[in-house]
Amino acid sequence: MRRSESRGHRTAAALAGAALCAVLAAGCGIRTTSVPVDAGAAPSRVPCAMPAEDAAAEAGRGIPVQVYLVCASQLVTVDRAVQVQEAKSDRLAVATELLDELRKQPTADERQAGFSTDVPATLRVFGPRFGDAKSALRLNEQPEDLPAEALAQVVCTFADSEALSTGDTVTLGGPGDYPAHGYLCTAETKASPKAVPSTVGVP
Template sequence: MKLGDGTCPHGPLRCGPRGPRRTAAALAALLAAAALVSGCGIRTTTVPVDAGAAPSRVPCRLTASDVTARSPDSVTAEVYLVCASQLVTVDREVAQGTVGSDRLKAARALLKEVQQAPPESERRAGFSTAVPAGLRVDPARANDPAGTLRLSSQPEDLSAEALAQLVCTYAESETLQTDGSVVLGGPGAYPPRAYLCTSQTKARPQDPTTPDALRLD
């Protein structure tokens, strides 16, 4: 048998085609790599893992382009909305005379602003509201303490965030706050209570212990 004539001197099993031998070597390398990975405590998986969207920054701030020009027959009022788990003020346009000396009219005007769904510009900035759309403000009763506002729901039956929004919004109005507090009652026979909007209320409106409630004698 001559060398170089294409005949294997060691037999067909040892001098087979070069392709299969390369494939076998590559497979062995892959198995060795898998063994190293499993030895390091890392499991391989064929199931795609969805880690969710990348975290986005919530500005809680409106740009100049988001603020529309105020009409001449309106005034600006501050209301509190929820943003990044805190209470943050936004300016709302209300008709003149609605936030003046008429307590009930002012309360209803501010309630309407704080309970309506924020416009697109505020939603993009991260603002939302927890105040229910069906909530109403009714007149005080004959024996209620001065400055009382009666809600269509018991204040304590509202969510902590909704009550905090309403109390802090009303506390910004000189017409609605009495000695720094907001006096609220409900439709039932329970006596009204005075609520305070504190720095803790604004920082943690979801905390059920805020806003602070005071009994009235």
């Protein structure tokens, strides 16, 4: 066989191989395109934290307090400001101010940081009734009828208040004739607020 014929056979074989690769690539669904593919924005991180300057601005509007909101399926504190000072106000006034903060929808900055609240806008708090312990507070809904996360928010926010808690216990009752119970805000409550807060004996 002459060299020219050998070179011709090799060229033909190479072209056939290239054509076969192209067919296999098409069969595997590989397709080239010049159109850019938009996969969407990268998922945003939920920081569950407010910038320090926002906390300072909030504190400048009144007496600084902390309330518990829900973020990333946990309870996390945010800074708010109220118009009563715990050391100089009665317990019901303090409880009312704190509950008002829990009932408010989070600010735009708080929502952007991932915060929300499950406390109903209709929830109200009252003082103890006859026969209750002095530390008791009554809600206009039975505590155990509230969403678990909402009850956890109320319990942990009240438990952080020296004016409202006895040790680590907050005593809450509802509008009915049921006795008030002591509720604990534990590390487990904060980590998993969908679980109903632990109850203890009324102090």
